[in-house]
Amino acid sequence: MDDVVPLFRMEGISKRYGGVKALENASLTVQAARVHAILGENGAGKSTLIKIMSGVVAPDAGRMLLEGQSVQFANPAAANAAGIVCIFQELSLIPDLTVADNIVVSNPPTRFGMIDRRAQRRIAEEALARAGGEDIHPMALVKDLPLSRRQIIEIAKALARKPRLLILDEATSALTAADVSKVFDVLRRLRAEGLALLFISHRMHEIAEIADDCTIFRNGRNVATYRAGSKTDNEVVELMIGREYSHVFPPKKPLPPSDQPPVLDVRNLSWTQRLKDVSLTARAGEVVGLGGLDGQGQRELLLALFGVLRGASGEVLIDGKPTRIGSPRVAKSRKIGMALIPEDRKTEGLMLPMSVRDNLSFAALGNLSHAGVVDQRAERAAVDEMIRLLAIRTDGIDVPAGSLSGGNQQKLVIAKWLMVSPRIILLNDPTRGIDVGTKEEIYALLRKLADSGAAIVLYSTEYDELVGLCDRVIVLYDGAIKRTLVGSEITERALIGSALNIATDDREPGAKPVVEA
């Protein structure tokens, strides 16, 4: 494959942020009409690499060649013009605009100086069709659509810019298996059209399915490039983390029967049309999973338990006693001891510009202060303890939380809640977009917390997590419980089956809100 001039090549690229080396002498070659996967732990330099390719940041050293010509991108628009378009990990859609508005947002078609609505709609429809989202109405508001649909729009938006090299940074991490296979069909078609695709994902099986070539990054360098399928998963993971990769999930312990009332007992919880008569229990030491396709009420269920949703009806018993949880403040109080690790660490879990210390201690300040005045010594000790306990990689506790890598940010969110010593821990997809090593640490931590007596309710979009971690899984569909799997019943097949059985006769469940728009 070396006899043709590669579409894109970068050589000797280095980038530092302050004292931290994000990339050091990294190189990468991307061929047209191939899917090139980039693997690496969070913090390995993948994000920085992509930001350099797409003109978001400038490299300190090194050069980039597009079809053999040296290029420099002053800004993302310049990279776009050269045909390099990136779909970033964070969703970049504007919720209050329509799908069509979003797709052409950077360069809308105009007629007499006004936006040409008809042309805009046509472009949007074309792009949506190419992205496999024919069922999305271009005039629907983005905020009405579930996450998985938004990701399709994100891809359509990128395609509307006519890319030659399309970068997908964790673009599938929010998608369910059904959506991913749809996206892959689209990617295969784009590849056949001659596009070069750069694919970043933490899901190994996705990479195995779609990639032609793979490059592994570690500590800011490319450590290996190989043809997809020429290395085993274990070899790949070893290259990524630089150590041997053993069993990922900690062993489950069967819970002895107990006549104690469950720590958390929810009865007939309902909320508008999104949650219907959901009842579940979680005992101390138990990990209860929430399964099902994305957007079936799992997120709402966790928020309702945490007292966020107004107008939720039903009964919640804590230690067998009826309890009203009206706000997160009540939920975290000592009597209830609940914690919620929210879905989006960047907007819900952390205040990114604030320091690691301020973020970590924020939820637990009540315990670290006297009469409203923060006891700085106690705070410092508690924060240091947490950083040590969870092995959070940070350049001190006064740096902004936003300067940490994604995996370490997620650890920060978890640590922040461990500081209040919760008895009931709700987690909303806690490993989304996180590297294998950190995932493994989080799995071990969750099991350890359960073993020490916490009741854990976990929602995950990855079936193998539910299989590997949970003692019991509740599968939701359209806001109601469809099936409960216990112990050895929990298999990937059973999970997918119970999530999809219901859905196969219908259209994609996510498409529903579009129709009336």
Next chain:
Amino acid sequence: MTTDNAPLPAKRPSLLRRIDPAIATAFGCIVLLLLIGSVYSSNFLSPEYLLQQLKVASFLGIIATGMMIVVLMGQIDLSVPWVVTVGAMMSAAAASYGVVGETLAIPFGILCGVALGLVSGFGVAYLRIPSMIVTLAVNAVAQGLMVVYTGGFSPQDTATFAMRFLATGTTILGIPNALIVWAITGALVIFLLSRTIFGRAVYAIGNRERAAYLSGVATQRIVLLAFAISGGLSAFGGVLLAGYASKAAQSMGDAYLLPAIAAVVLGGTSILGGRGNYIGTVAGVILITLLQSILAVMQIAEFGRQIIYGAVIIAMLLLYGRERLQR
């Protein structure tokens, strides 16, 4: 003299490392203004002149302190003009009720401001009305109440001795009392912002209200409290102004809204909330006061003064905007 207000911050060793470029620029501009002024008149660098300026700056400083807390949350308080006037008029009014009135004049004026701040805060936190609208409405209501109270004329009540003492007196080494009052207020607010749960929550709300709420912080209560503090400090500024002028007057607070916002923003506090340092506000207040003073000394006609004043503020903000882009 900035050292007078600066003694508290060196708590965290890292503070030196991350001095806000905006604060440095503000202090740079202060030096520049003094140099320009000294070209006009050598009096500009005399201790008497500087102390006089700092005394004048104290009133704005106290009002801008409340504004800063609100801006840190990503909100704004536009009720400053008439809350200042309410503080002035109500404290002077209380003074006419014998000995009890005399002693309670200052707290009564401040409490009236707190009450108005609570109304604004309730509207923002619980009714979810944008602060720009609520505080503007509260300003109008306060104006109406004062017009009813005075019948539209300047009230005849005079300030108490205590008010005049705080606003115009000097105690140790010729340092104006007003300046000492400002320094104490500033020290308290620095403590409040950097060492208390309330302070952390204010910054957190300014950065991500949703994350703060999901962390189990009573965000509504914090917002309510912050507006109450802002109202109280505005009214306290009015109390001191009444002491300075010996009496309250209609629309005496009008001249303080834009300078208060400008001082906060020039001091490097992000108008979107979440970021800012009280030392910056101190610098901003001094900067605005010096600018006004120099324009007055240059004897430029009123319209020219207004134009230059506004243009300089815009120019400075542009300067800051560039710095932030470079980060």
